[in-house]
Amino acid sequence: MATSGTNLEHARAHNRRVVIEAIRLNGELTRAELARLTSLTPQTVSNIATELEQAGIVSSHLPRRIGGRGQPATPLTLNPDSAYSIGIHLDHQSLLIVLVDLSGNVRFRRFIAVQKPQPEPTLALIEQVLQEMRQQVKIDWRKMLGIGVVMPGPFGVEGISSAGPTTLNGWDNVDVAERISAISGLPATLENDATVAAIGERFHGIAKQINSFIYLYIGTGLGAGIFTDGRIYTGHAHNAGEVGHMVVQPGGRACYCGNEGCLERYLSLQAAYEACGLDPMTALPQDLLNVDVALFDHWLDSALPAALQAINIIECLFDAEAVIIGGLMPGELVEKLVKRLHPLHKSVRSKYLDGLRVRVGMTGTDTAALGAAALPIFDEFNPQYEVLLK
Numbered sequence: 269m270a271t272s273g274t275n276l277e278h279a280r281a282h283n284r285r286v287v288i289e290a291i292r293l294n295g296e297l298t299r300a301e302l303a304r305l306t307s308l309t310p311q312t313v314s315n316i317a318t319e320l321e322q323a324g325i326v327s328s329h330l331p332r333r334i335g336g337r338g339q340p341a342t343p344l345t346l347n348p349d350s351a352y353s354i355g356i357h358l359d360h361q362s363l364l365i366v367l368v369d370l371s372g373n374v375r376f377r378r379f380i381a382v383q384k385p386q387p388e389p390t391l392a393l394i395e396q397v398l399q400e401m402r403q404q405v406k407i408d409w410r411k412m413l414g415i416g417v418v419m420p421g422p423f424g425v426e427g428i429s430s431a432g433p434t435t436l437n438g439w440d441n442v443d444v445a446e447r448i449s450a451i452s453g454l455p456a457t458l459e460n461d462a463t464v465a466a467i468g469e470r471f472h473g474i475a476k477q478i479n480s481f482i483y484l485y486i487g488t489g490l491g492a493g494i495f496t497d498g499r500i501y502t503g504h505a506h507n508a509g510e511v512g513h514m515v516v517q518p519g520g521r522a523c524y525c526g527n528e529g530c531l532e533r534y535l536s537l538q539a540a541y542e543a544c545g546l547d548p549m550t551a552l553p554q555d556l557l558n559v560d561v562a563l564f565d566h567w568l569d570s571a572l573p574a575a576l577q578a579i580n581i582i583e584c585l586f587d588a589e590a591v592i593i594g595g596l597m598p599g600e601l602v603e604k605l606v607k608r609l610h611p612l613h614k615s616v617r618s619k620y621l622d623g624l625r626v627r628v629g630m631t632g633t634d635t636a637a638l639g640a641a642a643l644p645i646f647d648e649f650n651p652q653y654e655v656l657l658k
């Protein structure tokens with residue numbers, strides 16, 4: 269594939285996203301602060317700010333005087349009602365649909381329990397919920413940017429995608445984004461749960477001020493979302509960060525993919541369920557709070573060597589500021605896990621405190637859906653922005 273040349277329209281769309289993201293992360297910023305934070309020229313910032321202001325996406329506020337001299341500076345904030353997006357999270361036991369405004373406030377939320385969902389009935393269910401949402405939520409629907417869809421990965425990998433209990437069966441040949449776009453009339457993007465949770469962490473969680481981090485997502489399986497220099501890395505086929513099938517113990521526990529000693533056979537909800545005597549087909553993450561503590565701790569001890577090795581590999585590979593652990597596992601259990609991950613193996617990050625190297629991220633049922641709702645906003649080439657700017 270040829271390297272793309274300079275494309276001014278793409279550069280403009282990218283710079284616009286950078287400006288919107290900077291205001292979102294900081295709450296309010298003046299044009300001068302924006303120029304400093306984004307390394308864009310004052311003229312570029314000014315042009316984008318004017319464009320966004322005319323479109324109603326950002327609002328100017330009363331000037332504040334900095335240091336008492338010079339021109340008073342006018343801070344800009346996001347206008348929450350200038351754009352909306354929808355997040356859909358489909359997992360083995362749940363379908364969660366949220367609608368958020370540009371500031372991330374949840375304006376609609378519907379949680380539905382499902383069992384190993386199959387494509388056709390699930391798509392019909394999603395269509396029904398989207399119709400109800402459209403009737404219930406009183407917003408200007410012309411300002412809807414689109415839908416972010418999140419499902420467990422990996423996508424389209426022979427022998428891994430469709431094998432085993434940590435993947436969704438039956439979805440291999442379904443173009444999920446295209447189907448959801450067809451039933452909703454909105455642009456739709458599909459990403460894996462770990463990538464989307466990392467975006468959610470960047471937008472709403474502790475990674476607001478961290479440009480480079482790896483997010484370890486404990487779902488039914490295990491995946492990683494990769495942020496480098498404020499940008500998500502998804503890989504060639506959206507499977508970057510599928511660390512669950514990284515062999516961390518050669519000759520270890522058998523995995524559904526055919527390997528022995530895959531990371532997610534030690535560190536995942538599935539592994540925790542098995543070790544705690546829960547039925548992985550029906551267990552819910554919060555059930556782990558009610559199991560015998562000795563059983564859970566025994567699982568934790570068995571997962572530690574694999575987790576430590578994975579963190580060592582990730583740190584040496586990316587030199588990221590932090591490894592953030594979160595996902596569907598209840599927060600207090602993730603905290604327990606992270607507390608036990610000491611001392612960490614030596615790596616390129618050894619000069620930092622363990623507590624800075626590995627941190628607890630957002631956890632709980634809404635993490636991925638909120639991240640999915642951020643996808644249409646995060647998409648720098650979203651054609652809907654062009655519509656809003658007209």
Ligand SMILES: [Zn+2]
Pocket residue numbers: 512513514523524525526527530
């Ligand atoms: Zn495997």
